Amino acid sequence: MRTGDLVVQRPEGLYCPPGDFYIDPWRPVARAVITHAHADHARVGHGHYLAAREAEGVLRARLGEITLQTLAYGERITHHGVGLSLHPAGHVLGSAQVRLEHGGQVWVASGDYKVAPDRTCAPFEPVRCDVFITESTFGLPIYRWSPDDELFDGINDWWSRNVLAGRASVLGCYSFGKAQRILSGIDPSIAPVIVHGAVEPLNRTYRAAGVALPDTQLVSEVKDKADFKRALVLCPPSAIASPWMRRFADAQAAFASGWMQLRGARRRGGYDRGFVLSDHADWPGLMQAIRATGAQRVIVTHGSVPVMVRFLREQGLEAGSFDTEYGGDAVEADETPAAGEGA
Structure with missing residues (x-):
């Protein structure tokens, strides 16, 4: 300097x-x-x-x-x-x-x-x-990131296939920024969206700032237990390996991160699917x-x-x-x- x-x-x-x-x-x-x-x-x-x-x-x-x-x-x-x-x-x-x-x-x-x-x-x-x-x-x-349209089409397709198979789609993502970006791009008509308790307070902050996000539910707010087998679930990746996941039974687990472009990163993390999404x-x-x-x-x-x-x-x-x-x-x-x- x-x-x-x-x-x-x-x-x-x-x-x-x-x-x-x-x-x-x-x-x-x-x-x-x-x-x-x-x-x-x-x-x-x-x-x-x-x-x-x-x-x-x-x-x-x-x-x-x-x-x-x-x-x-x-x-x-x-x-x-x-x-x-x-x-x-x-x-x-x-x-x-x-x-x-x-x-x-x-x-x-x-x-x-x-x-x-x-x-x-x-x-x-x-x-x-x-x-x-x-x-x-x-x-x-x-x-090198793909266009958002391609990325969200991939997430929606993965989620839709899991709904047909009767299993939840658990997507690990950072609670601030990443989760809200995912919510802004998905098709909420596919099935309900459930979020971890670490995500929802940030959703409220985004909504208060005028950012349009689809409706989300906490686990404690789910009235129809069948939703646990078809919902898109957004949570911090640390939650995927915790007892919090038990209610989702044989869910498919994915991770959204720029690091998913690295060969082997998904395998080392133990995820079924990786989506290349970075802020x-x-x-x-x-x-x-x-x-x-x-x-x-x-x-x-x-x-x-x-x-x-x-x-x-x-x-x-x-x-x-x-x-x-x-x-x-x-x-x-x-x-x-x-x-x-x-x-």
Whole structure:
């Protein structure tokens, strides 16, 4: 790092020296700008939180009583001479990129992001800058996502076949972001949808934010026990190996994650089916986002960092890295099938 950099790495997290605040710090600090509410980016213990307005419900639901200031996307404030604004990251509800302007420089810290369409959150907004801090969770050329229509057709077909066979379709997915994206894309006319107790509070938060989701039931709300043999069941993957699953008898179990593109990941997880679905950008998405910023300097965090840095340097960009404590999909999900994903 250089003298005058707008973001540097400290033991507490990524720090803006002229603004005297942190971005997604992993240790308690006085002032924290939060890109989104996943557990590896939004932690308890900070004195003051700043986040996008759309993230308020989820942050309060997950962190409890916090001192929270929110901004509309694109709204600009100035703190200690640093211009700051938040812009959609397309990752989950309320996710934001942080734009910083000071001393003639513009930096953007993207947090986690994806460029693919998503009915459940504001779409990714390219922000022009001099320096772009990018994630690299799926920063290898092998990771290329299929269009959502193909993906959800596959989920609906799998579910329909299981209904005909008289068995439930249990789909493991992260409770915040992934579950709501699945709900937004499935065909709820096939059969009832049951969700785990970890999922439903987030569904309520999404609905309160105006996101349209189909009706869902908790296990305790199911009146017709026959539904246990035909429903689509969304739950954290940890629940699939727990006593909670017994009521679904010979259910088919699947996992929705970007890691399902890895050969052998489904087998190692013991799933009957894997669906390649991620809330992070794939390799083409990462390259598209970086190009759209116009940045000549790129700093890579969490994921396939050496590969991304080497590739970007080969493209003529100045590339380096920050060593962070973000967990990609692993920390987010408590459900890692392989190398870690909230994918």
